[in-house]
Amino acid sequence: MSIPSYTAFSQKTVLFKGTISDSETLEPLKFVTIRLIGLVNKATVTSKEGTYLLRVPKGEYDITYSMVGYTSEKTHLSIDRDTIINNVGLQRSSFRSAEIIVSAEDPGVKLMRSVLQKKMQWTDSLKNYTYMLYTKFVVSADTVTAGRNSGRNDTSIFSILESYSKGFFEKPDKYFNEIIQKRQTANIPAQANFVAFGTNLNVYDDKISFFNEDIVTPFHPNALDYYEFTLVKTLQDDTKEIAEIRVEPKSGQRRLFNGTINIDKQALIPLYVDLKPNRAVKLPFDASLHVQQTFIEIDSHYAMPSSLRIFSSLNAEVLFLFAPRLDISIENVAYEYEINTEIPPEKFDQRRVEINDKANVFDSIFWIEKAILPLKPEETAAYIQIQQALEDPDSTATSAFNSLFGGISAFFNRLAQRPFTGFEDMFRYNRVHGVYSGIGLQFQHSHNAESGIKLGYGIADNHLYADAFYRQYLNETKKYVIECNGYRKLSRRDNPYVVGQSGITSLSLLFKNDYGDYYYNQGAELSFEYGWGQLKFLRREEFIRPSAIKFSIKREYHSSADVNTQFALFAPSEISFRDNPPVLSGEYTIASAEFRMNLTPIRRISSAGFIISGQYALPGISVKSYSQSTFQAFLRTVTLPLWRLDARISGGYSWGDIPPQKFFSLESSIASTAGDGVFRGMSVKEFYGDRYAALSLEHNFGEVIPGVLRIPSIASFGIEVIVTGSIGYTEFSNNAIVLKQLPSTFSTNDRYYYEAGIALNKIFLFFRCDVSGRFSQRSNPELRFTISGSTF
Secondary structure (H helix, E strand, O other), X not given: OOOOXXXXXXXXXXXXXXXXXXXXXXXXXXXXXXXXXOOOEEEEEOOXXXXXXXXXXXXXXXXXXXXXXXXXXXXXXXXXXXXXXXXXXXXXXEEEEOOOOOOOOOHHHHHHHHHHHHHHHHHHHOOEEEXXXXXXXXXXXXXXXXXXXXXXXXXXXXXXXXXXXXXXXEOOOEEEEEEEEEEEOOOOOHHHXXXXXXXXXXXXXXXXXXXXXXXXXXXXXXXXXXXXXXXXXXXXXXXXXXXXXXXXXXXXXXXXXXXXXXXXXXXXXXXXXXXXXXXXXXXXHHOEEEEEEEEEEEOOOEEEEEEEEEEEEEEOOEOOOEOOEEEEEEEEEEEEEEEOOOOOHHXXXXXXXXXXXXXXXXXXXXXXXXXXXXXXXXXXXXXXXXXXXXXXOOOOOOOHHHHHHHHHHHHHHHHOOOOEOOHHHOXXXXXXXXXXXXXXXXXXXXXXXXXXXXXXXXXXXXXXXEEEEEEEEOOOOOOEEEEEEEEEEEEEOOOOOOOOHHHHHHHHHHHXXXXXXXXXXXXXXXXXEEEEOOEEEEEOXXXXXXXXXXXXXXXXXXXXXXXXXXXXXXXXXXXXOOOOOOOOOEEEEEEEXXXXXXXXXXXXXXXXXXXXXXXXXXXXXXXXXXXXXXXXXXXXXXXXXXXXXXXXXXXXXXEEOOOHHXXXXXXXXXXXXXXXXXXXXXXXXXXXXXXXXXXXXXXXXXXXXXXXXXXXXXXXXXXXXXXXEEEEEEEOOOOOOOOOXXXXXXXXXXXXXXXXXXXXXXXXXXXXXXXXXXXXXXXXXXXXXXXXXXXX
């Protein structure tokens, strides 16, 4: 990406820039606010190096330079040349130390009580707002990790992402940013630049979230119960009194901040915060985090974020072998606020961040005209150096790793992008079709229409597979959709999201452990769906609405699938794949409906949600007529500040002549691995039924003592302790069509299956280890060890 030259821009505007420093020490000052009032009203803040940059039309301007702790500087300038450089030295404000007053509470506590009361008053009147946002995201690393040496000691910039966006907010928690221009270093694909850290990172909110950790801010309604507030000093400039207050957590058992905040004593709003999280906040690899944010008063009433700087540094030490260092810097400037304005509701029906089509075309004039925060010299150099490194085949960034693995990595990355649907649609393996070879393609015909097709061949069962769809959205926001499908596929009777296709391929090909129960399914389906809520990321390039209602009708022919291969790379020949249960062959016409609220069958997307579904095989045009309903729900709730409880409940009930392909099974672990909410002590497909219920409880006690179990190279993130308990029940009704004897929990002496266990979570950040005790269907408790991905 080229860096635009300012001399190439129109002579009708003027480049106004300079450096702000301390008048005595000459030290550059960051977070100085520069306001220009004249033909246009503009504002910006200085960078870490004290530099600022604005482009404005020629004319007369009143200019104010202001910063907490310094006396504001005001001047009048006639901006009439191509470039105006105005360097300013600010004088420190006079201050007085906190007065020694014999009182039951510190003056800082009294002031913060008033600040919190003021916040509650004005937040009630704030309904929505819009703003413009500039964001810069810079990743730096040691020279080995970065793959090049920039000459800056052992630190080189690895990548830069920048964007300008239009931001929208509506109470209670709706955020949307539309990127209108973006640029990034040459080693970052343009489609990967979704960077727009908007006002959703606002320390003035009650809570902010980092790495899925909710941290209570000093401006929470109950902040006086959580924090110690101590008045350090009072600053006096020409217009206001500013109190500097030190904030410290009262307890290490809550996720809180340490640092200082500066309060305008007259307006009772924050002007500047400088904070770091306490040890109760678990950051990856025990990373450091430093948050600085400034605020401005809008309409003499509302305190809004004006700039934000976040700096994080981590050493990702791996097994004491190597420790790549990573530094992340995020800077943004928010400006041009409009409070309580008209915002079209459909703005919040999109993804939280969308890219305007115009943003995909780099507009050098836009970057010159709208410049709000200058690049540092090393950042400008990094754009050029990274481009040169990628073009130079002998550079350290391209020679060693890329020559060995670059082609392979690029190949698999390409398969995960449109029009391809992923590698698992090109190769997979199970005990029915053995090796499957094929291809999956998906096409976007227009904004409101897309289609896809998957074609493949199973070598072991000599079967041709096909699955095609056409999807038509009925409005611009894609909330209404009609979809038609035609398929000749291998369907699964069990939950296909517990162990996905890639997991089945790996376990089957390596160890003859195939989790699925299969049957051949040939037919067509027509469905209508209405969804609502802001689009959320699901996987790869898929986004989904958190809530939806769906109706469908399908005509299918089902037939049994046999085990057709016994090949596995590491399993002994005397071990065989388990049998695949037979099904009742024939044609079925099935009407179904599904209602889901803040939950998807693929993954959790909120702290609470449920799915209710039902299907009915129509009599006369189905081999057997039956009805079936299912229910699943998830709830995550906080029990103590650092503790939480996860509860999962699911169930299914059937009426009529239920064919085997519609039986339920209790979901379990396989080959010492497990998914979320499964029975870890149970064998694969141990219990079936046409009616079932399951309950899983997991209580996360967090770190027993925050910060103590953070073991370098093993648990820098902090080991969490989880206690689990699960119970399940299955039975067959009198009308269930059982072609092969299958066990249910009801047929055992205990009638139910139950287990309990303990887990260590976030080992090496990404892993969880469980020891589960099975207490049913056994004369003595039976222990089983499983490993899975961390629970976040």
